[in-house]
Amino acid sequence: MAVLHVSDLRKTFTRGFLRRRTEALRGITLTVERGEIFGFLGPNGAGKTTTIKILMGLIFPSGGKAEVLGLRAGDPAAKARVGYLPENPYFYDYLSVRELLDMVGRLHGLPAATRRRRGDALVERVGLSHAADRPLRSFSKGMLQRAGLAQALIGEPELVVLDEPMSGLDPVGRKEVRDLVLELREQGTTVFFCTHILADASALCDRVGILVRGRLRDVGSQAELLDPRLLGVDVVWQAPADAVDGLRRFEGQHREAAEGHLLSVADLDQADAFVRALLQAGGRLLQLQPHRQSLEALLMSEVERPDDDPGGEGPPGGAADGREARR
Amino acid sequence: MSGRSDEAGRVRSAMGPRVWAVALNTFREAVRNRVLYVLALFAVGLMAFSVVLGELSMHEEIRVIKDLGLFGISFVGVVIALFLGVNLLSKELDRKTVYFVIPKPLRRFEFLLGKYLGQVLTLTVLVTLMAAILAIFVLVQGGSHGVVMVRAEVLVLVELCLLTAVAMLFSSFSSPYLSAMFTGALWVIGRNRAELLAFATGKKLGGTPLGTVLEACADVVPDFHALYVSGSQLPGGDTVVSVHESFVSWGYVAEASLYGLLYAAACLVGAMVLFARRDLV
Structure with missing residues (x-):
């Protein structure tokens, strides 16, 4: 069953007094299945965060369709089953992480005892027990990222959407996040994340999608996308x-x-x-x-490929799935 | 399918706690950002002015303290309502906290309503504590605060709730600076609505196109004057109402409050409609 489905998704921003138009998404089609870890990759400005913001109901598409757990993106019933970590998360800095989790638990409609129990467990799980009652304004970037992961999980979501989850984390923190993502998959949670750190994507993802200049160039498993020939x-x-x-x-x-x-x-x-x-x-x-070909090499070749190029040699076994995606 | 409808049902039924969560957080923010510290400033200012003016007013200390206190509650309240009101939404956008709140199982109008109710809670606590400080001052000077002052203070609180809603309406589509300017201008016009109306229908402008436009403006702007009546003459009345002699009845307070709250509700609905389709980029 599809957990995420976007079809011919488009977004055009109009900015400034002269109403200049910027096409951020140019018709992407993508499906994420239940229980998989899906990596959404691409350079800065490719449209990754725009896609995620549409899925989370923060912005509205200019065209096409976006569904989360079978419901329209932004529907509160869908949002109740999703955990989201924004890029460079900003929280109410006068709250402690415990208070933040309590507030998010209230928004999920959880009873007080459940909020307390899950809050304590998550604070422990993300390694913030020592700072649980300190205001978030005193947190380092890495600690805020951990707090962000905890608030994304308090509703025990079926789908977790992580925008640059490794950002600001030291190597130990990155490993802990990788372990957490794998643990979530073992529990049956679907994970959709975007990242610049291709080593993490390579180590974690069941499938990846490569987005370049608002177009989805490739979707598939690494075995399907990467050239197996020895270089x-x-x-x-x-x-x-x-x-x-x-x-x-x-x-x-x-x-x-x-x-x-x-x-x-x-x-x-x-x-x-x-x-x-x-x-x-x-x-x-x-x-x-x-x-052999790495994700980085694939991404670089996609970035260098002009938008009107149908795909050059392409990876072996690549069949079209979306408008421009190879799978 | 039933799972989905259960989830939808849970989200529908839990609107109250979600709005309360946002309201509680807004109140907590005001308290932790030391907004209530203005109370100390108010008390010290009131003490200093009442001592000085009491000396100058020849045995009219109670009258001076009451007038000054009521003005102080209104003035401090308006400044706080304006400052917090225009920042209620823009601060969420500037600090990007909205990116983590809106993706929670929360409708946008619930978020706005929660923010508004949190601010109303802050203002209620603020006005109540300032009124308590004023009552203590009056008591120390040998007077009594009395129910008349309570009626005036209730009207001030309604005025602040209305001002917050107007500020929220403007901040749902413009920057905090513009919102503060628009809201401040509307408050000044609203406080002087009677004068505007008299000017529009007076000898010079009455019946002219400009007079008609000004009259229409006076009809549309929120009537803040109706909520701060002490020391002024009400339309249709020939005496000046004051907290010292003849003040408005509870009936007037109820009627004016209903007007203020309905106007505030209309502003909130407007803000919700504008915010509902806004891209949070």
């Missing part, structure tokens, strides 16, 4: 001093790395041949890293 292999190695010169004459690109010598070769056959020679010379293999 090259990096070999990091060490060898006795008298064997190094011989090994450096091997075909490929040689450089010095922090851990030892680095050889970049075109395919696995060349890598195999080098490793055999390395071992015969009494050297040690430190690392062997095959390279």
Whole structure:
């Protein structure tokens, strides 16, 4: 069952005295299924936050349709089943995180005992127990992000929408958010999030959508979207001093790395041949890293592709789903 | 399907608690931002002025304290209502707190209503405490506050509720500066509505197109004068009403309050209609 569905969604902003028009969304079509983690990716200004604001009822579409849990986007009955973390969240800074959760719990119509119980559990879960009664104005950016995650979850939502959830978090905080997202999926919650941090998207997402200049260019799993062909292999190695010169004459690109010598070769056959020679010379293999297309490379190619280009080579197995999406 | 309708039913039935949550938060914000500190300022100002003017007024201390106190409650209340009223919405937008509140299971009109009721609660507490301070001053000077003063203070509170609603209407579509200017101008015109009407129907302008326009304006602007009557002559009456001699009856207070609250409700509905379709970018 579709948890989110947008069809030919368009948004044009009119700004200033001269009523200048900016097309933020140019007809995107997208479906997010129950229980999946969906990553909404794209450069700044691509339209990610605009899409999320339409889904959350903050702005209204200029055209097309947006449904959340089978209801019109912005319908209070749908919002009751959704948890939302805005980008760079701003809360009432005179409240403590406990008071914030109590207020949001009231908006969800939760009884006092439930608000208290869930509030305490969430404060613990996001690691803010030590600051639960401090005003939010004294929080760091990372602590505010954690408070934001807690308020998004107090209604025990079926769908969690996170706009840049890793923003402002240190590596420990990012890992905790990643674990939280995976935990939510295990509990059957659908997670829709947008991010610039492609490593997080790559590690977490069942499917991703790539939005560029208001158009959805690709939708699908990483296996479907990314080119499986090998782009090259990096070999990091060490060898006795008298064997190094011989090994450096091997075909490929040689450089010095922090851990030892680095050889970049075109395919696995060349890598195999080098490793055999390395071992015969009494050297040690430190690392062997095959390279394939990454999400970052895919995103960059989509950003560089002009809007009127139907898609160039495209990834293998890409079938059109939306107006311009490959899947 | 039944799950969906249950959820919709729960959202419909829980409107009261949601509005209360927003109202409580608005009141809490005013208290934590030390709005109620003006009470101390009011008390000190009243004390200083009453001592000075009491000395100058030759045994009319009670009269002076009552007049000054009532003016002070109204003046401080108007400044606070105007300042908080125009910022009720714009602060939410400027500080981007609206981005986290509106996506909650809350209709936009419920949010506006909650903000308004929170401000009314703040003003009620403020006026009640200022009236209590005034009553203590009067008592210390050997007088009594009396029910007449209560009637005047109720009218002041209604005036502040109306002013807040007007400020909210303007701030639903314009910046806080413009909203403050529009609301302030409307308050000045509304307080002097009788003079405007007399001018529009007087010898010079009566019957002229400009007179007709001014008369229409006087009919439309909120009649703040009807809510601050002490020391003035009411239309149709030939005596000056005052909290010292003959003041308006509870019947007048009820009628004027009904007018003020209905006008405020109309402003709120206008604000809700404008806010309902506004893009919160």
